[in-house]
Amino acid sequence: MNASVIGPLGSLAAELDELDPCELRASPGLKKWRQMTAGVLPAWLAEMDFPVAEPVREGLRRYLAHGALGYPYWPDGSPLREAFALRMATRYGWHPEPGHVREFATVTQGVHLALHLATEPGDAVAVHTPLYGPFREGLARLNRRLVPIPLLDTPEGWSIDPERLARDVAATGCRALVLVNPHNPTGRVFTRAELALLAELAERHDLLVIADEIHADLTYAPHRHIPFASLSPETEARTVTLTSATKAFNLAGIRCAVGHLGPDRLRAAVDEQPVELYGAANVLGVQASVLAWTQGDTWLSAVREHLDANRRRLAEFLGDRLPQIGHHPPEGSYLAWLDCRSLGWGDDPAARFRERGGIELSTGPGFNPGGDGFARFNFATSKRLLGQLLDRLVHSTALDARIGDPTC
Incomplete structure (x- = not known):
């Protein structure tokens, strides 16, 4: 992740793709990455890989610049x-x-x-x-x-x-x-x-x-x-x-x-x-x-456009390379619900994706009833990292699949 903060509108799209997996894994604020073992890429927990919008970061800096974190005064409830x-x-x-x-x-x-x-x-x-x-x-x-x-x-x-x-x-x-x-x-x-x-x-x-x-x-x-x-x-x-x-x-x-x-x-x-x-x-x-x-709505618009592109890429990839995985493109959120039952991998295909391809998905049985044979895929990441995740989905289904190369 670029150490600089999210900049003007013209640079937002580019900066959403400047994600370094080593920095993501080292970030103390990203459980999605911190919980992974070496060599496993995360696409599970519902948090995005993107840095927080600059108006939020700058606003918090201004708030903290006053040097006080006392009791708030909200007589009519919070703002x-x-x-x-x-x-x-x-x-x-x-x-x-x-x-x-x-x-x-x-x-x-x-x-x-x-x-x-x-x-x-x-x-x-x-x-x-x-x-x-x-x-x-x-x-x-x-x-x-x-x-x-x-x-x-x-x-x-x-x-x-x-x-x-x-x-x-x-x-x-x-x-x-x-x-x-x-x-x-x-x-x-x-x-x-x-x-x-x-x-x-x-x-x-x-x-x-x-x-x-x-x-x-x-x-x-x-x-x-x-x-x-x-x-x-x-x-x-x-x-x-x-x-x-x-x-x-x-x-x-x-x-x-x-x-x-x-x-x-x-x-x-x-x-x-x-x-x-x-x-x-x-x-x-x-x-x-x-x-x-x-x-934050300028940032949100750029993020939603980026996610929409990732959503469409995932749907096209599954249709072309993994048609045996059922999938309806999500109409909202950055989470795709993958029907893996035709793979014959049992109730928890996420375990096989982890073991064979080095990719961590959310386990389908965690959403039971109705989750057996499914896995949830988080596509809120850069285009480059999404490409690596998709490659690992395919690799997981190969007869000679092995866990992928170690990645930060």
Whole structure:
């Protein structure tokens, strides 16, 4: 990675490709690289290889130049509340009330806290599958019953199964729906028509909807992210919308997220909890998030264009060189969900990719139910490193495959 910071617009595209694997592996802030053994290239954990946007870095420098990191003075809540509301209005046409926004350490914390306060042990919670592992584990620890609603793998891509969802919600007495949009790991961005079906179902069965929309800013045209709560005032009143700047702006370590709490009773329940019992966003995380949302969109546009090119290259490569791997190009995020079942490598093909090709993918069973035989591929890197990753995918399937040459 070039030691210089991200520069003017004209140099952004070039600098996104100036990534040195030795520097990436040595960086204390990149678990994705630091956890790898020598000779293994990472394409697993959901963080990008790119340096943080210069407006965020420079803004934090100015903040620290004051030489004080004392208690913040936020009598009406952190500045994240207004920044979130403004971003939703300008990018998505939704006008949430800033006073209904609360800060969290992470989106996952917000999901679990909403379930903890708004449902009871033993309650059923519907989630589209395959699903993000920490959500599955959180439901188990909270003693909530997972109602898996498998996404349908169709020739056109991954699709919601409204008939099964309606049937299973009714049969289980479901109390909540966790909606991940854009979806992780499939990358689906749900359409307005699909979301309207879910909203009608939620109204009919009086479901709390917890919408994880953390990948929203990484949606590729012509697809368009639609906040679930924006569908109607009635939908907003039963929806918790959770998001963060951490995914789109590569800020995973700042531990800062926000949630718009539509239900009045849930918002009151959150406010009644002992201060910081469930953790809190830190002052630098709030500052970094506000900087990203108010000054980082030039950087984000360049990154999304770069990711879109990588996304298309991956799809073309798989079609030409590895057609036995099933794949629908993600409509949002920088994560591709690879169907490796026809390779005959069992439930966890990621293990074979690591052993035979020296490439680390996210394990499919970690997204169960629905993950056996799959692997998740992170393409948020330089064009050169993506080329090396793709070569290792092919190398993994060769009869004489061996772990690749050692790489920093």
